[in-house]
Every structure is written in C-alpha cells, then in structure tokens.
Amino acid sequence: MKRFGRALTTGVLSGALALTAACSGGGTKAGPTGTASPSAVKTSAAVISIEPGNGSTGVKPAGALKVSVQGGKLTDVQVAAKGGAAVPGTFTVDGSSWTPTGNLAVSTDYQVDAKAVDANGVAAALQGGFSTLKPSKGAGPHDNIADGATYGVGMIVSLEFKEPVKDRAAVEQAVSFETGDGTVVKPHWFSSERVDFRPEKYWKAQSRVTVRYRLKSVETAPGVYGGVDSDQTFTVGRSRISTADASSKKMVVQEDGKPDETIPISAGASSPASQNTFNGTMVVMAKEGTAVMDSSTVPNHEGPAYKVEMPHALRLTPTGTYVHGKNAAPSVFGSQNISHGCIGLYDGPGDGSSDLPGGKFYDAAMVGDVVTVQNSVGKPVDPDNGMSGWNIDWSKW
DSSP: OOBOOOOOOOOOOOSOOOOOEEEEOTTOOBOTTSSBOGGGOOOOSOEEEEESOTTEEEEOSSSOOEEEEESSEEEEEEEEETTSOBOOEEEOTTSSEEEESSOOOSSOEEEEEEEEEOTTOOEEEEEEEEEEOOOSOBOOOEESOOTTOEEOTTOOEEEEOSSOOSOHHHHHHHEEEEETTOOOEEEEEEETTEEEEEESSOOOTTOEEEEEEEOTTOEEETTEEOOOEEEEEEEEOOOEEEEEETTTTEEEEEETTSOOEEEEOBOBOSSSGGGOOOBEEEEOOEEEEEEEEEGGGSTTOOSSOOEEEEEEEEEOOTTSOEEEEEOSOGGGTTTOOOBSSSEEEEOOSTTOOTTSHHHHHHHHOOTTOEEEEESOSSOBOOTTTTTOGGGSOGGGO
C-alpha cells in the first residue's frame, strides 16, 4: 500500500494583534484647520465581538470561530490565514453573527477584520488574531492507490487509519470523488480503522477518477487529526472480467473488444475445507510474479503441510487466494480440482511460460481486474477480505 508521507507543519503566532475599534459618521464638520471637531464625532452603538479572543493560541479548527454584534448588523467579515486565501463563511439572516462554512487549518495564524453599522448607520470595526492548534497525534491514513496509475474496472479504494476513527461522518465529508461521467461513489466502514469506497456498478472503462482527501484539519477522534490533504488521480483501463466455475472447471474471460475466452482450470479441492475456493467476486490486488504458497500461513489449515513456489501469481485476497500458474499434467485442468483454494491454470515449471495459459492470463491482467468464482463447495468470501466489497448489495453499502 502506498502511504502518505506529508508531515504536519507548525504555525507560530508572530505576535498578538491589538484589538482596535474604529467609528465614523456622516455630517462631521471640519474645524478651522480642516480637522473634525471632537464634539461632532459619533460613537456607534454596534458592539462587535470575535471568538476566540485576540492572541488566542491552540484554537480548534472546528466550531471555535464566531463573529457577532450587538446593537447593530454586521456588514463585512474577512478572515484569512497570513498570506493565504480568505476563509468562506455565512451570515445569519439578521446579520447578527458570522461563522465559517468549513474547518480552519491546523497550525495556522489567522487575522479577522469585522465591520458593522448600528440603526443610525454609524459604522464600527474590530480586528483580531489567533492561531489554531498544532496536532500532537495523527490518524495515519493510507490508501491502496497510486497517483497516475491505471486499474481494472473492479478497483475499490480502501482507506485505512493507524488510529481508530470516532467521527466517521467528518471523514466521509473530507473525502470526495470526482468522475468525468458523474459516477456516484459511496463509503462503507468495515471497522473503525477501515473505510472502502466504490460505485454501485463497476467503473466505466477508460474513465478517470480523482480522489480528494481533505483530512489534515479533521479531528477523526478526540485529539487526533487526519494529517493529510492530497489529490490522487487514477485511470480505469479496459474491462476484463473472469468467471471461474468450480463445477465445470472452466473460466470464461470477457474483455472489451475481444471474443470471450474459455480457460480450463483446477479449483480448490472439495476436501478438506481449508482447501475449498471461496465463492463470490474478488479483485486482483497485486501481480506478484512467482509466489511462495505456504500452508503455515493459512488459518485452520488441514491436511499435509506444503511450501511451494507458483508462477504467475495474481493475489485476490490477503488470506492467500490467488489465480496462478500450476505445473501439473495438462489433463488435470478442466477435469480435477486439486488446488489448495486457488484457481490454478496450466503452466510450466519454475517461472512458468508466457506461452501457456498461466503466463498469458498473468500478462494480460492488471490490479483491479474482476475474478468471480461460482459453484465452489467453499463458503462465500468475506467482503472485507481484500477488495471483495462487490459482494455487498448497494442498498447495504
């Protein structure tokens, strides 16, 4: 998995800003020297207040900032980080207060300039400044996509956290998907440390998807912040969907622009249960080349121990389900299920041969390709086992 590597930056308040109030009024008369007569200056009845107070430090990025007025109506509020863009916000209908529409940034200095008028139109103004907190603990988010990569139509974006997430809604609001064709993407939480994202149906071939993370200033749990703002774009390649039937011992491959291809297979043995192949839809997680299949890594393994190398290995689940090449007699494929839970394709010894079914299937595959297994004696694959979330109905996603 690719991991985010952005470090949290520290914002240092450069100095307390003095609170100031300014007032002016129409009709002021000039004295003999051209200056306003002190007795003609009007004081506004509008009293502005800014929360947090001037010079405050360690301010939370959400819910702490508010500008309000008594005895008048706010006419303008400008909030900006030093040297940064203005913070968007909204006024109440009566103009009595203003609040930001989103979170402020952590570790940042802010300047506030507010203006108001009273019932007689006499203006008032107030300035203030504060700094937001520097997070002491990060949630450590990391995902399974790489910027600029190309994936198959079954790709699911999986976002995991090192620290458990308490405010799931805040995380969901901070992650958005931009698709050129308007595809709707929804989240599904498998645990407090993992949320997956996918559309209702497979991605459209040759489309582009941009994932926007705005987690840096999101408090994912008390005192824990997301720590990352990042955009990542990936391309969806051609559609390639394979359906393996453990009963007929054949796999049908459907790829855009090509005739369907039928490949003889050897699925998991019917006994013992630890060697059954999962039923359901799985997705290629990685192209691992020659992989070591080790029974000691299989939970609840039954039968003789084994540790063998298999060529052209395409991982489907973290628990060890693969489509891979298998060096066995050609007559086995299409007639016997003798694998240890994987989908085996005829291949040569060692690294195998790209001229045989195992090598050809591997060469044509990419991460994100769909592989569905049906009619196996095995149990359904768990939706959180790899990118198997397609087995959850959209209404429950």
